[in-house]
Amino acid sequence: MNGLLTLHIVAGSLALVSAGAALAVKKGGRSHKRVGSTFFYSMVVIFLTAVIMAVLTANTFLFLVALFSFYLAFSGWRFARNRSGEPQWLDWLAVIIMVSSGLLMGLLAFKDYPQFTSTSVTLSVFGFIAIALGLADTKSHRDRAATGKVRIAKHLTNMLGGTIAVVTAVLVVNVSMTPPWLGWILPTILMLPVIIWWRRKVKA
Numbered sequence: 001m002n003g004l005l006t007l008h009i010v011a012g013s014l015a016l017v018s019a020g021a022a023l024a025v026k027k028g029g030r031s032h033k034r035v036g037s038t039f040f041y042s043m044v045v046i047f048l049t050a051v052i053m054a055v056l057t058a059n060t061f062l063f064l065v066a067l068f069s070f071y072l073a074f075s076g077w078r079f080a081r082n083r084s085g086e087p088q089w090l091d092w093l094a095v096i097i098m099v100s101s102g103l104l105m106g107l108l109a110f111k112d113y114p115q116f117t118s119t120s121v122t123l124s125v126f127g128f129i130a131i132a133l134g135l136a137d138t139k140s141h142r143d144r145a146a147t148g149k150v151r152i153a154k155h156l157t158n159m160l161g162g163t164i165a166v167v168t169a170v171l172v173v174n175v176s177m178t179p180p181w182l183g184w185i186l187p188t189i190l191m192l193p194v195i196i197w198w199r200r201k202v203k204a
Contacts, residue, residue: 001053008049012169015042019163036080036159043073043162060108061119064101068130069165071098075137076158079151087141095138102130118181125185133161153202157195164191 018039025031047070054063071094078091105127109120116124137154140146146154164187172183 001056004049004053008046008053011042011045011049012166015039015046015166016170018042019159019166022159023163036077039159039162040073040077043070043166046070046166047073061123064105064108064123065126065165067097067101068105068126069162069169071101071130071134072158072165073162076155076160076162079146079155079158083147083151085140085144085147085151087144091137091141095134095141098130098134099138102127102134105130118179118184121179121181122184125188129161129188133158149203153199156202157199160191160195160198164188167191 018035021035022032022039025035047066050062050066050069053059054066074094075091075098078094082088082091105123109116109123109127111120137158140150140154167187168184171187175183177183177186
């Protein structure tokens with residue numbers, strides 16, 4: 001567990017640095033592609049180590065958050081690579097897992113109803129986002145719509161979502177907040193308007 005946790009933290013730190021670099025450099029250039037690839041493969045390591053630790057500790061919350069976070073990076077990476085808009089079987093499998101995990105998050109969020117815990121609030125928010133984003137990507141795959149500016153906008157949205165996931169993990173581990181669920185959703189609240197603005201700018 002100590003080794004897994006160390007690898008998880010190193011990968012998280014690398015993902016955070018590379019995400020910042022990807023935002024800073026010219027979009028679409030060689031440097032952007034390199035740091036973007038570094039971010040994605042760091043997220044792969046984060047996902048694998050989180051899943052193993054979740055299984056070893058029987059932590060369903062960690063397992064679902066790992067699925068949710070990795071989908072954002074994976075789908076963002078796929079939108080960057082797939083210029084044709086033609087989805088592959090991996091894309092369909094990913095959205096199925098994303099929506100399914102969102103539904104499970106929603107069910108688990110109501111386990112302690114009517115007394116919502118910090119975990120319940122977090123799962124409610126993440127579950128809603130997982131379902132909404134998964135269904136939006138499903139529609140995009142079905143309509144073969146992810147081309148041109150739409151493809152770039154979806155790449156941007158999902159990669160920034162993955163960045164939010166990394167920032168959230170750093171925040172909840174290092175900063176104590178009251179109520180405890182605030183640390184889990186604060187980065188999403190702050191970054192969502194930025195994502196919406198950026199999407200509109202890209203698609204204009």
